Amino acid sequence: xxxxxxxxxxxxxxxxxxxxxxxxxxxxxxxxxxxxxxxxxxxxxxxxxxxxxxxxxxxxxxxxxxxxxxxxxxxxxxxxxxxxxxxxxxxxxxxxxxxxxxxxxxxxxxxxxxxxxxxxxxxxxxxxxxxxxxxxxxxxxxxxxxxxxxxxxxxxxxxxxxxxxxxxxxxxxxxxxxxxxxxxxxxxxxxxxxxxxxxxxxxxxxxxxxxxxxxxxxxxxxxxxxxxxxxxxxx
Amino acid sequence: xxxxxxxxxxxxxxxxxxxxxxxxxxxxxxxxxxxxxxxxxxxxxxxxxxxxxxxxxxxxxxxxxxxxxxxxxxxxxxxxxxxxxxxxxxxxxxxxxxxxxxxxxxxxxxxxxxxxxxxxxxxxxxxxxxxxxxxxxxxxxxxxxxxxxxxxxxxxxxxxxxxxxxxxxxxxxxxxxxxxxxxxxxxxxxxxxxxxxxxxxxxxxxxxxxxxxxxxxxxxxxxxxxxxxxxxxxxxxxxxxxxxxxxxxxxxxxxxxxxxxxxxxxxxxxxxxxxxxxxxxxxxxxxxxxxxxxxxxxxxxxxxxxxx
Numbered sequence: 227x228x229x230x231x232x233x234x235x236x237x238x239x240x241x242x243x244x245x246x247x248x249x250x251x252x253x254x255x256x257x258x259x260x261x262x263x264x265x266x267x268x269x270x271x272x273x274x275x276x277x278x279x280x281x282x283x284x285x286x287x288x289x290x291x292x293x294x295x296x297x298x299x300x301x302x303x304x305x306x307x308x309x310x311x312x313x314x315x316x317x318x319x320x321x322x323x324x325x326x327x328x329x330x331x332x333x334x335x336x337x338x339x340x341x342x343x344x345x346x347x348x349x350x351x352x353x354x355x356x357x358x359x360x361x362x363x364x365x366x367x368x369x370x371x372x373x374x375x376x377x378x379x380x381x382x383x384x385x386x387x388x389x390x391x392x393x394x395x396x397x398x399x400x401x402x403x404x405x406x407x408x409x410x411x412x413x414x415x416x417x418x419x420x421x422x423x424x425x426x427x428x429x430x431x432x433x434x435x436x437x438x439x440x441x442x443x444x445x446x447x448x449x450x451x452x453x454x455x456x457x458x459x460x461x
Numbered sequence: 462x463x464x465x466x467x468x469x470x471x472x473x474x475x476x477x478x479x480x481x482x483x484x485x486x487x488x489x490x491x492x493x494x495x496x497x498x499x500x501x502x503x504x505x506x507x508x509x510x511x512x513x514x515x516x517x518x519x520x521x522x523x524x525x526x527x528x529x530x531x532x533x534x535x536x537x538x539x540x541x542x543x544x545x546x547x548x549x550x551x552x553x554x555x556x557x558x559x560x561x562x563x564x565x566x567x568x569x570x571x572x573x574x575x576x577x578x579x580x581x582x583x584x585x586x587x588x589x590x591x592x593x594x595x596x597x598x599x600x601x602x603x604x605x606x607x608x609x610x611x612x613x614x615x616x617x618x619x620x621x622x623x624x625x626x627x628x629x630x631x632x633x634x635x636x637x638x639x640x641x642x643x644x645x646x647x648x649x650x651x652x653x654x655x656x657x658x659x660x661x662x663x664x665x666x667x668x669x670x671x672x673x674x675x676x677x678x679x680x681x682x683x684x685x686x687x688x689x690x691x692x693x694x695x696x697x698x699x700x701x702x703x704x705x706x707x708x709x710x711x712x713x714x715x716x717x718x719x720x721x722x723x724x725x726x727x728x729x730x731x732x733x734x735x736x737x738x739x740x741x742x743x744x745x746x747x748x749x750x751x752x753x754x755x756x757x758x759x760x761x762x763x764x765x766x767x768x769x
Contacts, residue, residue, distance in 0.1 A: 315660075
């Protein structure tokens with residue numbers, strides 16, 4: 227059930243601006259983290275893979291071409307997304323979010339397991355999506371994606387806005403789902419999350435994958451971190 | 462009448478006030494049934510369906526075409542009205558389904574284009590109904606069970622069918638509330654109102670949901686058509702009136718909110734009846750004064766949600 231994602235030469239253009247200029251990336255047996263500064267095209271890559279913005283090139287999930295399918299069909303092909311901004315549904319309660327995507331039968335992720343994993347959501351099950359804190363929305367967005375039991379899940383900065391202790395919990399959850407065989411493409415600004423979950427980290431610079439480095443190496447090398455993630459301004 | 466102790470004049474005026482108010486309420490009931498379909502379609506698809514009044518007419522005309530021969534026959538006469546309602550709902554729902562699947566679904570998100578296409582459709586539908594059924598006004602006979610007046614306190618004799626309109630509107634309102642809040646389809650529809658793209662990313666077949674909701678909204682217009690044509694004679698031209706009314710009701714109440722539609726229908730129904738009593742010459746203006754006031758003070762409508 228693990229999905230193998232092959233992205234080849236993916237381009238995204240908005241009018242005259244080219245946001246993605248030939249992204250190539252493989253996500254297979256192991257989770258892959260992608261890091262990069264703001265505005266480098268990470269979120270656009272996620273949206274393009276999910277069919278939310280038009281893209282050219284190729285992105286195949288287990289051999290099936292995703293680009294041009296449309297969001298609904300991409301999702302039914304086995305992709306799920308935890309999008310930037312969480313995009314939980316304000317009019318739906320926590321429990322209704324889970325009912326919306328929960329599957330019949332005996333899948334790895336069930337509503338009970340979500341509540342076990344995130345007890346906070348169980349406490350808030352009757353609250354509306356617009357009544358949740360940022361961290362709770364984040365947990366809900368993650369749960370919503372996991373409950374689809376996808377072959378591969380794209381997570382766009384799942385640690386954003388989470389308290390440090392919850393970030394530790396998140397890292398544990400991400401490791402677990404990767405071990406259980408769900409493909410994981412993790413977009414992060416938080417270096418600790420990126421390097422704890424994946425063995426290799428790809429670095430995105432101006433719409434391309436500029437380099438792929440080992441997590442251990444990146445965690446050690448301050449100079450490397452500054453070059454790709456440093457918040458230097460004015461160039 | 463049991464109010465012998467009161468001054469006759471006072472009794473008459475109280476009776477008058479209550480009667481006009483009840484008239485407004487029954488009119489509001491019809492408006493709610495029709496406008497709730499309009500609001501449902503707009504809420505999920507952001508489609509301003511300018512052919513909604515035409516769907517109302519389709520319901521009435523096709524319903525009558527099925528009803529009329531049945532009513533004339535001896536065997537089916539007692540069920541003719543119910544069968545007419547079913548036919549009216551079905552016909553409007555099918556036309557709505559065709560509109561969404563064959564035409565509007567291809568231009569999702571292009572509101573102006575959709576508005577123009579539905580205006581074109583409303584012209585075509587009106588002419589086709591004229592060609593098929595002719596221009597003579599017609600009216601369903603009120604079914605026996607709902608025929609005639611009943612005695613109400615203070616008001617006195619009042620047509621049963623008008624009271625039935627209120628009951629039906631309440632039933633439609635409760636039905637829609639249950640559908641939206643207690644079913645899986647309701648969860649899907651509310652999620653789609655919030656964020657269609659994210660709903661698709663959850664693996665939901667959004668075009669299928671859109672077609673279902675469009676058929677449902679159109680079916681409500683068809684139901685309204687048969688009810689309306691039982692309460693008053695039906696003739697060509699009512700499509701524009703009911704489209705305009707639907708627009709005003711949902712603008713006042715708040716787009717895409719069932720509670721808002723109920724409130725808007727109530728306000729507009731009462732305003733029309735009281736306007737005709739208080740200043741007959743300018744009563745039409747009152748509706749639009751209410752709309753303009755609401756737009757100036759609550760641009761989202763009285764119960765509408767602010768866009769996020």
